[in-house]
Amino acid sequence: MNVMFLGTGAGMPAKSRNVTSIALQLLEERKAVWLFDCGEATQHQILHTSIKPRRIEKIFITHMHGDHIYGLPGLLGSRSFQGGETLLTIYGPKGIKEFVEKTLLLSYTHIKYPLEIIEVADGIAFEDSQFRVAVKKLEHGVPCLGYRVVEKDTPGTLQVDKLRALDVPPGPIYQKLKQGNTVKLEDGRELNGEDFLGPHQEGRIVTILGDTRICEQSVELALNADLLIHEATFGHADDQLAFDYFHSTTSQAAKIALEANVKQLVITHISSRYQGEDSESLLNEAREIFINTDLANDFEKYEVHKQK
Amino acid sequence: MNVMFLGTGAGMPAKSRNVTSIALQLLEERKAVWLFDCGEATQHQILHTSIKPRRIEKIFITHMHGDHIYGLPGLLGSRSFQGGETLLTIYGPKGIKEFVEKTLLLSYTHIKYPLEIIEVADGIAFEDSQFRVAVKKLEHGVPCLGYRVVEKDTPGTLQVDKLRALDVPPGPIYQKLKQGNTVKLEDGRELNGEDFLGPHQEGRIVTILGDTRICEQSVELALNADLLIHEATFGHADDQLAFDYFHSTTSQAAKIALEANVKQLVITHISSRYQGEDSESLLNEAREIFINTDLANDFEKYEVHKQK
Numbered sequence: 154m155n156v157m158f159l160g161t162g163a164g165m166p167a168k169s170r171n172v173t174s175i176a177l178q179l180l181e182e183r184k185a186v187w188l189f190d191c192g193e194a195t196q197h198q199i200l201h202t203s204i205k206p207r208r209i210e211k212i213f214i215t216h217m218h219g220d221h222i223y224g225l226p227g228l229l230g231s232r233s234f235q236g237g238e239t240l241l242t243i244y245g246p247k248g249i250k251e252f253v254e255k256t257l258l259l260s261y262t263h264i265k266y267p268l269e270i271i272e273v274a275d276g277i278a279f280e281d282s283q284f285r286v287a288v289k290k291l292e293h294g295v296p297c298l299g300y301r302v303v304e305k306d307t308p309g310t311l312q313v314d315k316l317r318a319l320d321v322p323p324g325p326i327y328q329k330l331k332q333g334n335t336v337k338l339e340d341g342r343e344l345n346g347e348d349f350l351g352p353h354q355e356g357r358i359v360t361i362l363g364d365t366r367i368c369e370q371s372v373e374l375a376l377n378a379d380l381l382i383h384e385a386t387f388g389h390a391d392d393q394l395a396f397d398y399f400h401s402t403t404s405q406a407a408k409i410a411l412e413a414n415v416k417q418l419v420i421t422h423i424s425s426r427y428q429g430e431d432s433e434s435l436l437n438e439a440r441e442i443f444i445n446t447d448l449a450n451d452f453e454k455y456e457v458h459k460q461k
Numbered sequence: 462m463n464v465m466f467l468g469t470g471a472g473m474p475a476k477s478r479n480v481t482s483i484a485l486q487l488l489e490e491r492k493a494v495w496l497f498d499c500g501e502a503t504q505h506q507i508l509h510t511s512i513k514p515r516r517i518e519k520i521f522i523t524h525m526h527g528d529h530i531y532g533l534p535g536l537l538g539s540r541s542f543q544g545g546e547t548l549l550t551i552y553g554p555k556g557i558k559e560f561v562e563k564t565l566l567l568s569y570t571h572i573k574y575p576l577e578i579i580e581v582a583d584g585i586a587f588e589d590s591q592f593r594v595a596v597k598k599l600e601h602g603v604p605c606l607g608y609r610v611v612e613k614d615t616p617g618t619l620q621v622d623k624l625r626a627l628d629v630p631p632g633p634i635y636q637k638l639k640q641g642n643t644v645k646l647e648d649g650r651e652l653n654g655e656d657f658l659g660p661h662q663e664g665r666i667v668t669i670l671g672d673t674r675i676c677e678q679s680v681e682l683a684l685n686a687d688l689l690i691h692e693a694t695f696g697h698a699d700d701q702l703a704f705d706y707f708h709s710t711t712s713q714a715a716k717i718a719l720e721a722n723v724k725q726l727v728i729t730h731i732s733s734r735y736q737g738e739d740s741e742s743l744l745n746e747a748r749e750i751f752i753n754t755d756l757a758n759d760f761e762k763y764e765v766h767k768q769k
């Protein structure tokens with residue numbers, strides 16, 4: 154599981170940062186890539202990575218501003234053209250369905266795979282045996298969502314070698330032991346399943362937020378996350394601008410990370426007013442409050458490791 | 462007057478060629494740039510040129526396929542963000558108005574300059590004292606247009622020095638001479654205006670066609686043009702594919718150029734199946750029929766010179 158930033162800028166593309174898109178790569182977990190937002194030229198950025206459009210299984214849209222959605226119609230068309238045949242599901246706020254359907258219709262684009270578009274607000278956007286994606290409304294002037302991706306815990310595997318060493322014959326009791334039950338063997342021995350299970354593995358949590366002012370919902374979405382991706386459109390000094398334009402500063406993003414007790418914060422959605430060396434001072438502003446912070450650049454990848 | 466290719470590929474962006482957009486730069490003529498088509502990431506391509514989005518006065522769309530229009534909403538938004546305040550007019554086939562209005566509305570994009578969208582078919586798309594833009598339907602399976610940009614002839618300027626040398630006093634007769642009339646001076650001399658006019662300058666003609674099969678309308682639009690830009694999605698051998706997909710081959714583009722008696726042909730909209738060295742053989746196929754042919758690459762510029 155890793156996160157690759159395909160675009161880390163705000164508002165408009167610049168030479169150094171494209172507009173927003175983030176790829177959560179779940180190749181080992183489910184041979185899939187989930188995109189979060191899809192600004193213009195996201196498919197162009199993808200050309201410079203190893204991501205295959207046909208592997209994109211889900212696209213989560215945070216809000217309807219152009220710098221987060223204008224790359225969607227092109228990517229959907231190219232995914233079909235490049236042999237994508239499997240279901241693609243798009244999650245997003247009200248309006249996303251009409252946007253996708255209208256743009257494809259008016260451009261005579263016939264995609265060959267099933268496309269599902271689900272408009273979400275607060276609650277659970279998606280859940281299966283492996284992942285649950287919770288969603289909450291943030292504060293951005295227009296409806297804007299944050300997503301909390303929760304990998305489900307995996308129980309420890311049954312240590313078969315250990316059972317064989319004790320001459321426990323394979324059979325239905327293996328299943329009972331695996332579920333952690335205590336069983337009585339025919340020879341009278343009693344075995345506790347817990348003693349024969351490898352370590353239980355906690356699922357990872359990745360929280361990816363849309364554009365927002367500093368707000369309580371962000372803390373809720375990010376609670377104990379392994380990785381929090383939070384916007385920082387402005388530097389610490391520009392907190393009035395951040396408030397006026399419904400954005401956050403570096404320090405505000407760091408405060409959320411601290412309060413939510415996350416392991417790592419990556420700030421992104423950097424305004425083009427900050428160039429080159431400014432990045433370092435932006436990053437330092439955040440690190441003063443939350444030390445384990447990075448500032449994202451296009452094409453940077455962050456691994457999210459399982460806990461030992 | 463020059464033409465800069467911002468995207469020369471077909472269907473999907475590739476590393477080497479972006480999807481279609483062509484800038485007709487009229488900086489000396491009217492301090493303006495006219496775009497023809499606006500595929501995704503056209504605004505990104507513009508970042509690597511000297512083109513200022515606020516100088517874009519008109520955008521002519523040939524057809525509604527995504528590789529020709531998906532860059533429009535982003536460019537329109539950025540033009541506003543970057544201080545564009547003057548009227549922008551978009552010309553295009555049926556559907557272009559709904560596409561632009563819907564995408565801007567659904568993305569909460571409020572542009573600060575007046576935007577006019579005119580759906581055109583056959584006839585005159587635009588005319589003022591300087592230029593006339595004629596439009597005709599081509600053959601592409603979906604409604605698709607070709608544009609013929611005609612610069613109006615400029616009459617020769619009055620050679621004032623020559624008149625002064627003959628002691629002809631300035632006054633209303635200068636105006637009459639300028640219009641080519643014969644006038645009688647008070648001292649009895651007769652002067653023919655034609656003798657005092659510099660060379661009359663013929664306007665230039667640039668023809669930019671959308672995707673199309675080889676067709677008669679292309680010849681009509683390109684007749685005697687200084688520059689014809691014609692698609693060549695396929696090589697000579699793939700004429701059946703070209704027909705099936707409503708496109709043209711290199712040779713067909715060259716035939717149109719020959720028949721229309723143009724001065725120069727530039728072929729573009731090259732399928733990504735052709736890579737690197739293929740370009741040379743594609744170009745040679747066209748040159749066998751029409752020698753003054755070039756094959757466009759992204760960011761190449763073609764000057765259109767006035768005739769001497």
Ligand SMILES: [Zn+2]
Pocket residue numbers: 163164173218220221364422
């Ligand atoms: Zn944004």
Ligand SMILES: [Zn+2]
Pocket residue numbers: 471472481526528529672730
């Ligand atoms: Zn095309």
